[in-house]
Amino acid sequence: MDQQMVDLESNRRTNIDEESPAIFKKAIRPVTLKFEDVAYTIKAETDGMSWLRKKDKNSDSEKHILNGISGVVKPGEILAMLGPSGSGKTTLLTALGGRLGGKLSGSITYNNKPFSNTMKRNTGFVTQDDFLYPHLTVAETLVFTALLRLPNTLTKAEKTHEAEAVITQLELTKCRNSIIGDELLRGVSGGERRRVSIGQELLINPSLMFLDEPTSGLDSTTAQRIVKALSELAIGERTIVMTIHQPSSRLFYMFHKVMLLSEGNALYFGHVSDVMKYFSGIGYAPLVAMNPADFLLDLANGLTPDESNDNKSELKQSLALAYRENLEDKLKAELKETSGVDCNNNQSEEASSEDKKFRKWPTTWWQQFTVLFRRGVKERKHDSFSGLRIGQVVAVALLCGLLWWQSSSLQDQIGLLFFMSGFWGFFPLFQAIFTFPPERKMLEKERTSGTYRLSSYFMSRIIGDLPMELVLPTLFITIVYWMAGFKTTAGNFFHTLFVLLLLVLVAQGMGLALGAVVMDLQSATVLGSVLMLSFLLAGGYYVQHVPRFISWIKYISISNHAYKLLIGSQYKGSDTFPCVNDANRLCLVRDFPNIKTIGLDGQVNALVALAIMLVFYRLIAYIALMRIGVTKK
Structure with a gap:
């Protein structure tokens, strides 16, 4: 069985490598992501009547979201984090992406180094919701992103070419001139919108990618297409971490590693090919053939294969204890082995030199301002210059x-x-x-x-709104004054x-x-x-x-x-x-x-x-x- 899985993985890599567009094979600096004993707590919410109850000095006013989570993801690997809602998947992903503040403890390193602006520049982060401007087309969205996020070592034409290459590689050519749309405006499909979000992060040619529920709300075919694209990225020695709620069996076996979470505790971390063997070894095996992801989610929810248990909390605690006894020591040993070896050892001096020369922003203030101004005008012209607003002002002016x-x-x-x-x-x-x-x-x-400075965004937003803000009162006073x-x-x-x-x-x-x-x-x-x-x-x-x-x-x-x-x-x-x-x-x-x-x-x-x-x-x-x-x- 293990040899069969290895052969399937080898064939899949060979096929993807042969079919992948050239942009997937761009040279990058590989990143090994390691996290050890990551814990996160927040202040526990209290109801409005809590002041009536006697205060317990020993009561814990904090809620533990993550409890000592560890793992390692190497270049070329995809880690899928599974778990029910509220298990801590998104919190852990956000922490690994360097975007989580608050009481976060533990160690998170990237090639044995802490998170830095250089790492931030080489990291792509796709949120669960697609935050895109609805009136921009697919091509405009990606071109504006390229102009903002790609460094000045590339010309404007080269940045536009990069955006076009991403459109091709993510199979967005047919909808390149279609607007994104939203709930009130008909636009591209959900799968195409998701690929646009991924494309925005792919433009910077990231070494490390984080994706929060990239297949959420998509049909199985579209979801498989997205995960296949991510597999092609991994072939290029990229490190990919994603959360996923309930993948199909086809998607499940496209991942390299899987982490199972429940109430902030790790129940499994390791290779996909070993997961079923592990749970069978500790006494939990499915009674019938089923999707491994469904089986894992049942366990994370406290359901045994025969559904005979009444105490779900007890099962979860048992699985967490089994993880610490059977897998945690092995994982700590792997983390210790990689701690002394920087996968980028040959480039460490070059990286250090680059860090010294590193500029926080990829483009100048003026470039950011002009791109944001053009993007803002394109997005808001439909509202700012709407007939309704003009009609309102003219009607009030005539009435006065x-x-x-x-x-x-x-x-x-x-x-x-x-x-x-x-x-x-x-x-x-x-x-x-x-x-x-x-x-x-x-x-x-x-x-x-x-992506840009706050000042460039603020000024572009203020100045971009000026034309309509000044035209309407001028039109109003011109009508009213003489009448x-x-x-x-x-x-x-x-x-x-x-x-x-x-x-x-x-x-x-x-x-x-x-x-x-x-x-x-x-x-x-x-x-x-x-x-x-x-x-x-x-x-x-x-x-x-x-x-x-x-x-x-x-x-x-x-x-x-x-x-x-x-x-x-x-x-x-x-x-x-x-x-x-x-x-x-x-x-x-x-x-x-x-x-x-x-x-x-x-x-x-x-x-x-x-x-x-x-x-x-x-x-x-x-x-x-x-x-x-x-x-x-």
């Missing part, structure tokens, strides 16, 4: 123009100015709140893999337009900050509504005599400063209007009650206040984003 048609009433005109300060405070605020929360997973994925009968001089018009655009940018900054800090759309929207309504109430139009103990709100009110500047764009202190009590007599505009409260002086102060807010809110948003995609060690 008709309601205030050639108004000569001072009260009506300042009422319109205040409405403008309110509408263009709310509209960009809510648009901006939706900027970062939907992209959190994508930002986390790309930042963790070291409402404001002063017809170019100076007054452009003064009003400038104030309105400044207001929009400040409100947008506030929305960006709320979205980045809260990172929950519903909570950020509610908070934004409360804050903006508070600013409107203190804006100087509704309440003219604000009590002193709460009058400080007007100093942080966007509406208050914008309203003051809008009034200043239309009126001067020397302007007059027909007195209310005597139409034949003229009164000074600055004495009009609603204007007297807000005041025509202090225009520079209001301008400076909005300028400070313009910078401050964006700074808050940037600082809030810094926590995303950074693993704390």
Whole structure:
């Protein structure tokens, strides 16, 4: 049986090696992954009534997710980690990929060295969910990734060629010009989307690849195609580690090593060809022919082959004890043997030299900015320049123009100015709140893999949204200004337009900050509504005599400063209007009650206040984003 398995493996390797595209055979620096006594704990969650119970000084406030897991994966091997939900597969995979913070203990080495930026650059990590931009095509997705992640030793044309080669090797040629799509937008199939995610990591020609449930939700044929592609990668001396929930028997025998986990404990680690023999040797053998993966999952769930046991926890403990008695010492010996031998010993001096010259980022700041700007515009142009948004603004502008048609009433005109300060405070605020929360997973994925600087992403996102943010209020004021009968001089018009655009940018900054800090759309929207309504109430139009103990709100009110500047764009202190009590007599505009409260002086102060807010809110948003995609060690 063992010889037959060896012959099958040899034939499979020969066939794959002959059929594999040239890109699978690229030279890489092989990596031996070793992990020993890896443990991970988190704070245990408590229910809301825990304070009623007497506190036990000896109670354990931590939950153990991983309990001393060890293993070794060599170049050319695929390790599949099996186990039921909650067994710790994804946690272990994340830890091995250098992406897990918190109370992680034990030793994880790569060619007997700790995780470093150099290793990070040579590691591919495919998450369980495919975080891709839905409006980009398959080709655009991979080309943009290549331009961002491949180093400047390659030209732009060479990077594009690499993306095309990945499209060919992963059999994505037929759908290369199809959009990715999502739940609401029809696009490529689930298997094709998964291959695009794998292709993004394959572009960097990684020595080490981690994949979290790469076949989840796929049919057996598509799953086999993906695992076959991974087998071809392993032939090129790559080290591959994956989690998989319930593989078919065909997939199971495509792996080299398997690890079985249950409740954070290892129940088996070793070669696939030995797994059934091992469990038979300790008294657990299937009663009928069945998929080995199903048999292993039954054991991990606490089910014996004859389903005679009632105590699942006892069976799991028995299997964990058997593992420690029969396999752990052998594994520790193997780890000790490889600890003194660096599989890259001949290249150690070269690697050390490369580490010294290593640059953290594969491309320059400007390159990252331009690529992210182009990608962002392509992805969001469908929403930013949608007919719905333009229609909303035009409809409100026409309604305002008709309601205030050639108004000569001072009260009506300042009422319109205040409405403008309110509408263009709310509209960009809510648009901006939706900027970062939907992209959190994508930002986390790309930042963790070291794709780009946060500053280049932030600036490309801010500047990429400017065209529509500035075009819409310009369109609005162009319609309303002349219909409402404001002063017809170019100076007054452009003064009003400038104030309105400044207001929009400040409100947008506030929305960006709320979205980045809260990172929950519903909570950020509610908070934004409360804050903006508070600013409107203190804006100087509704309440003219604000009590002193709460009058400080007007100093942080966007509406208050914008309203003051809008009034200043239309009126001067020397302007007059027909007195209310005597139409034949003229009164000074600055004495009009609603204007007297807000005041025509202090225009520079209001301008400076909005300028400070313009910078401050964006700074808050940037600082809030810094926590995303950074693993704390």
